Amino acid sequence: SENGSGGGRSGALSAPPPVLEEAVQKIDVNPPKGTRDFPPEEMRLRNWLFHNFREVSRLYGFEEVDFPVLESEALFIRKAGEEIRDQLYCFEDRGNRRVALRPELTPSLARLVIQKGKSVPLPLKWFAVGQCWRYERMTRGRRREHYQWNMDIIGVPEVTAEAELISSIVTFFKRIGITASDVGFKVSSRKVLQEVLKCYSISENLFGKVCIIIDKIEKIPIDEIKKELKSVGMSEEAVEELLQVLSIKSLTKLEEILGGAGEAVADLKQLFSLAENFGYSEWIQFDASVVRGLAYYTGIVFEGFDREGKLRAICGGGRYDRLLSTFGGDDLPACGFGFGDAVIVELLKEKGLLPELSLQVENIVCALDPDLQGAASTVATILREKGQTVDLVLENKPLKWVFKRAGRINAQRLILVGNTEWQKGMVGVKILSSGEQYEVKLDELE
Numbered sequence: 001s002e003n004g005s006g007g008g009r010s011g012a013l014s015a016p017p018p019v020l021e022e023a024v025q026k027i028d029v030n031p032p033k034g035t036r037d038f039p040p041e042e043m044r045l046r047n048w049l050f051h052n053f054r055e056v057s058r059l060y061g062f063e064e065v066d067f068p069v070l071e072s073e074a075l076f077i078r079k080a081g082e083e084i085r086d087q088l089y090c091f092e093d094r095g096n097r098r099v100a101l102r103p104e105l106t107p108s109l110a111r112l113v114i115q116k117g118k119s120v121p122l123p124l125k126w127f128a129v130g131q132c133w134r135y136e137r138m139t140r141g142r143r144r145e146h147y148q149w150n151m152d153i154i155g156v157p158e159v160t161a162e163a164e165l166i167s168s169i170v171t172f173f174k175r176i177g178i179t180a181s182d183v184g185f186k187v188s189s190r191k192v193l194q195e196v197l198k199c200y201s202i203s204e205n206l207f208g209k210v211c212i213i214i215d216k217i218e219k220i221p222i223d224e225i226k227k228e229l230k231s232v233g234m235s236e237e238a239v240e241e242l243l244q245v246l247s248i249k250s251l252t253k254l255e256e257i258l259g260g261a262g263e264a265v266a267d268l269k270q271l272f273s274l275a276e277n278f279g280y281s282e283w284i285q286f287d288a289s290v291v292r293g294l295a296y297y298t299g300i301v302f303e304g305f306d307r308e309g310k311l312r313a314i315c316g317g318g319r320y321d322r323l324l325s326t327f328g329g330d331d332l333p334a335c336g337f338g339f340g341d342a343v344i345v346e347l348l349k350e351k352g353l354l355p356e357l358s359l360q361v362e363n364i365v366c367a368l369d370p371d372l373q374g375a376a377s378t379v380a381t382i383l384r385e386k387g388q389t390v391d392l393v394l395e396n397k398p399l400k401w402v403f404k405r406a407g408r409i410n411a412q413r414l415i416l417v418g419n420t421e422w423q424k425g426m427v428g429v430k431i432l433s434s435g436e437q438y439e440v441k442l443d444e445l446e
């Protein structure tokens with residue numbers, strides 16, 4: 001490139017480099033609080049994880065979708081007192097619009113389904129892998145972003161949809177070496193809660209709030225739970241009965257309490273029966289205390305947990321039949337799950353299942369003389385056009401440096417472009433694992 005002195009490249013007389021306009025400020029090279037960089041090694045693990053997310057989604061016939069990470073704040077304003085609302089990463093943009101970095105993907109999916117309307121035949125089986133955000137006071141030093149894999153089925157009211165979704169997660173776990181001894185799913189239905197609240201003639205509009213309180217059952221003291229339930233208008237008796245029902249861990253017991261006529265028991269029975277057919281019965285258990293922390297769930301809910309109880313929920317999901325209609329769309333049945341990229345990596349570390357993912361390159365190509373850099377570029381291109389990976393040495397470096405780099409990038413072979421060989425239309429090849437070396441005609445290089 002020109003050196004900016006108004007002429008071609010000049011020698012020793014070239015003008016001194018221009019003085020920088022302002023003093024260089026040393027910037028903070030760390031990413032913003034609560035966020036992560038993905039340098040090569042971490043990026044290989046992330047790509048491996050996402051590749052497995054996508055492969056399972058493909059196996060189940062789902063189509064990939066995506067949405068903006070920035071959404072209208074209105075998409076996430078729900079009044080049930082969810083943590084996701086309290087920690088919304090929201091702000092006013094330069095057009096004075098209230099916007100938010102999405103805390104989850106489901107509302108965006110619902111928005112797109114409504115936007116597409118009748119133009120997309122049901123059922124829809126869509127999946128997405130997207131970064132989600134929260135703004136939490138850094139007191140707890142927790143992350144502010146994570147990537148979530150979501151799979152959603154829109155337009156299927158039957159429990160077959162939830163059974164299919166759980167099957168897809170079991171398939172994912174099996175692919176990465178996680179077994180039913182490592183992980184299980186707690187499964188319940190919010191209809192259990194609904195039926196108890198109805199017995200105590202507690203109004204429907206308390207449902208979401210009660211769910212959000214119950215979801216904290218293992219996170220805050222039980223007296224606090226009772227206090228919050230009473231604060232939304234539940235009687236002492238209703239609270240005691242509700243907590244009693246939520247402690248049930250067997251479907252038979254649940255049926256004794258609720259009777260066999262309700263939808264909750266029927267749905268759960270069907271789900272457990274389908275689990276037999278899918279072959280994942282050993283992975284799931286009924287646990288009435290599972291409600292999940294999102295207000296919009298209306299039916300079956302489930303969450304993946306590590307059986308050693310060391311980690312937070314690995315994934316979670318459920319049926320949300322009312323969400324689309326709350327956005328002004330048709331009353332479409334829907335269910336889905338979210339699977340974060342953080343807890344699963346902690347689990348894989350715990351289990352010694354992190355994959356070995358080193359950089360691999362088939363060839364490192366090097367010109368033995370600066371005049372042969374063009375020839376080396378030709379050789380690299382020929383190999384790349386054959387689909388071979390090539391690290392082309394771009395500078396005039398000593399062979400010692402080239403061998404060191406070859407080791408660092410795990411190159412399988414070294415292609416040396418030297419004058420003597422090039423004159424004969426040949427290059428030198430060195431197999432780095434065995435040390436074997438030979439010359440080969442360029443058009444026979446493969």
Ligand SMILES: Nc1ccc(Br)nc1
Pocket residue numbers: 084103104132133134143144145146
């Ligand atoms: N919803 C949400 C977003 C970001 C993180 Br980190 N955790 C939860």
